[in-house]
Amino acid sequence: MVAPERVRLLNDSSPRSGAAYVLYWAQTSRRLDSNHGLACAVERADSLGLPVLVYEGLTRDRPFANPRFDSFILGGARDNAARAAQLGFGYVFSDQRGALYRMAEDAALLVTDDYPGYLVREHNARLPARLGIPYYVVDSSCIVPMACFTKQEYAAYTIRPKINRLLPVHLRPLETAVPTIRWAGPLPVVDASPESGGGRVAAMKRLREFLAHDLARYAQDSREPTQRATSRLSPYLHFGHISSLEVALAVREHSPEFQEQLIIRRELAFNFARHGPNPRTLAALPNWARQTLAKHDADPRDYSYSHQQFERAATHDVLWNATQKELLRDGVIHGYYRMYWGKKIIEWSPSHQEALDVMLDLNDRYALDGRDPNTYANILWCFGLHDRPWTERPVFGMVRYMNLAGMRRKTEVDAYVKEMQ
Ligand SMILES: Cc1cc2nc3c(=O)[nH]c(=O)nc-3n(C[C@H](O)[C@H](O)[C@H](O)COP(=O)(O)OP(=O)(O)OC[C@H]3O[C@@H](n4cnc5c(N)ncnc54)[C@H](O)[C@@H]3O)c2cc1C
Incomplete structure (x- = not known):
């Protein structure tokens, strides 16, 4: 079961009766594996006897939109469509305004990502009152859920002992959630150029390369830019094509220096985004x-x-x-x-x-x-x-x-x- 500290219900609407599915909206955790939000959607769908529809959008007129970022997202969409079909999820990718509202009309409830920044924070403030169905947000960005820290932390030295105390509870693999009721509707094809650079397949390849060639020398060489010894995973982490949980489990105990960046520094930044001015x-x-x-x-x-x-x-x-x-x-x-x-x-x-x-x-x-x-x-x-x-x-x-x-x-x-x- 997804840890309750990760989940918040942001309105008091009742589930729609006679609905066709549970809707999972991938705003920032754009992946089917290692995703607490999707796991939560599957739990809810199983209890209602419904399939899960995964929706991923691309807002063309968002601030700082540009082809480089769009192509990264499209690479992810191609991988996600294939993985959804394998696992038994419905999957929709759309850049049309209003797509979310249309899909919510047939949904019993909606689950999406809890994220303290760019666009997602505004969506999660505005939409729960408008959709008329339960609106759950789930933290799948951090290894130790953001909700475990109730105020702004002053620096790494104040959050580090707190994270380290909670890591044994939260640094655990999350099994890929598979819905009991498989999606029976049509499966879309996402047409994205294979050289987009983004996506789950590229993220996992980068992780494998990092583990094989760079992790052992990270402590020594990560501060020498020409050595290219760092993971270069930050774009994949940003677009949610890979989770920091998966990366932390993969490197486990092999490099305290790397873990300091991936867990302590990264989660300090999320704490600042959530509680800071x-x-x-x-x-x-x-x-x-x-x-x-x-x-x-x-x-x-x-x-x-x-x-x-x-x-x-x-x-x-x-x-x-x-x-x-x-x-x-x-x-x-x-x-x-x-x-x-x-x-x-x-x-x-x-x-x-x-x-x-x-x-x-x-x-x-x-x-x-x-x-x-x-x-x-x-x-x-x-x-x-x-x-x-x-x-x-x-x-x-x-x-x-x-x-x-x-x-x-x-x-x-x-x-x-x-x-x-
Ligand atoms: C001025 C400035 C701007 C930055 N802007 C961003 C940004 O927009 N997005 C971003 O992800 N990082 C940013 N960083 C932090 C850091 O430089 C990058 O996370 C890192 O260089 C990404 O490369 P990597 O994935 O190879 O990192 P690695 O060294 O392999 O580290 C692994 C992961 O740990 C996390 N991490 C590493 N360093 C930090 C750090 N200092 N703080 C928090 N998390 C860290 C990242 O998620 C990174 O992918 C910024 C740093 C500075 C000084």
């Missing part, structure tokens, strides 16, 4: 960071660039330009250089709020894994969130600073710059 202003920062940044906001800058100059990778700094080129070309930046990318935007923007605006816009617009709880927690980390005060200096105040000389000392800057040319 609006991440789009500096008011979201802890007091010490707000105060020190306010004191240094008017400091003279050695360089000052516009949004457009940043976007075009047109600064004086070869490493920074290379990171921005990686973002434009591949939709990712290696995690270590991503910190440098953020810190330099702070250093070279006319004000701190303008720096935050530029970072949010560029990351959400171009990063495959953008628009994610990790996006906002990490961008604000560059301004001091979840961090501690360091030595005071111009522009940054006591917020941690990074420089090119340090990057050259610790990483192969020239080799990376050459790769990005």
